[in-house]
Amino acid sequence: MSAVSDAPAVPRTLVGIEGVSRRFGAVTALDEVSLDIRQGEFFALLGPSGCGKTTLLRILAGFESPDAGAVTLDGADLLALPAHRRPVNLMFQSYALFPHMSVARNIAYGLEREKLPRAEVRTRVAEVLATVGLTEQAARRPHQLSGGQRQRVALARAIVKRPRLLLLDEPLSALDKKVRAEMQLELKRLQHEVGITFVVVTHDQEEAMSLADRIAVMQDGRVQQVDAPVRLYERPATPFVAGFIGANNLFEGTVAGDGLSVAGLGTLPARGGFAAGAPALLGVRPESVRLGENGILTGVVADVSFYGGVSHIAVRVPGHDRPILVAAQGPSQVRAGAEVGLGWSPDDAVLIAG
Known part of the structure; x- marks a missing residue:
């Protein structure tokens, strides 16, 4: 049969x-x-x-x-x-x-x-x-x-x-x-x-x-x-798609064993798939970034806006050339000027060939 x-x-x-x-x-x-x-x-x-x-x-x-x-x-x-x-x-x-x-x-x-x-x-x-x-x-x-x-x-x-x-x-x-x-x-x-x-x-x-x-x-x-x-x-396949489809936080660096090594920021978590040392981008969507006292990165809240049931939070991180975007459900409890930690799960970040 x-x-x-x-x-x-x-x-x-x-x-x-x-x-x-x-x-x-x-x-x-x-x-x-x-x-x-x-x-x-x-x-x-x-x-x-x-x-x-x-x-x-x-x-x-x-x-x-x-x-x-x-x-x-x-x-x-x-x-x-x-x-x-x-x-x-x-x-x-x-x-x-x-x-x-x-x-x-x-x-x-x-x-x-x-x-x-x-x-x-x-x-x-x-x-x-x-x-x-x-x-x-x-x-x-x-x-x-x-x-x-x-x-x-x-x-x-x-x-x-x-x-x-x-x-x-x-x-x-x-x-x-x-x-x-x-x-x-x-x-x-x-x-x-x-x-x-x-x-x-x-x-x-x-x-x-x-x-x-x-x-x-x-x-x-x-x-x-x-x-x-x-x-x-x-899972955008190219840097252009990663930047064109929706909002995205993008980091440039080289592949490390457990993520992407980024100058000035350290190793950011992401699942592998590329050879160690290869140039790559790491992309993580705003809704996948978590705010907390402790995190992978630390920064200062630059702006908070509320729209359509979602708070959009922009955080400036020393060593990164653009604000990191965070999307949180409901009104945000953080205010501009607050110091916050940022983190995400390795499964929520994607590596893209540079």
């Missing part, structure tokens, strides 16, 4: 990106980027402006051609297809709604261009209006809608064509903070409901972390790390 594995099956690859490069004159927008995007997942391309994420999205959509590399969809050459024949839809940052058309007509436009039967168009538009919760707004014009509702119309227009792949370019950037948080939940719900693979481009790490099943962090045209949000946060 053969053993049956209890491990969940990894979804198959829908989009394969292999060695894709794109240059604009002297500027290298993409430098041998390789990624796999799985069937049915919400995948995020995350990075600062100019990192190449939008260029990669435009290559998937067919609006740009790479200088080198291959892109496949279900194993077939995607680059061989012109943009209008790809089973891919791109939702623009501006939404690009037709102001003179009703919500229903905006959604139906792409289907009508394909000359689908009117009955089928009506059925599909009604279904997608119900999915995005806009049935009662079907006869309204875009100017009569809120920002969140216009975003839903743009999304409905994109998914009504039933693409294999939906690309979203900074889809929530035009919304205010409260509506953006609501639409993040809505996007995630819709993605699961319609079963389409979503690829979102964003520079907002909170947005990527809340939406995506996996995230590719990009810098200067290269992929720094691809991982699930929790793994990216807890």
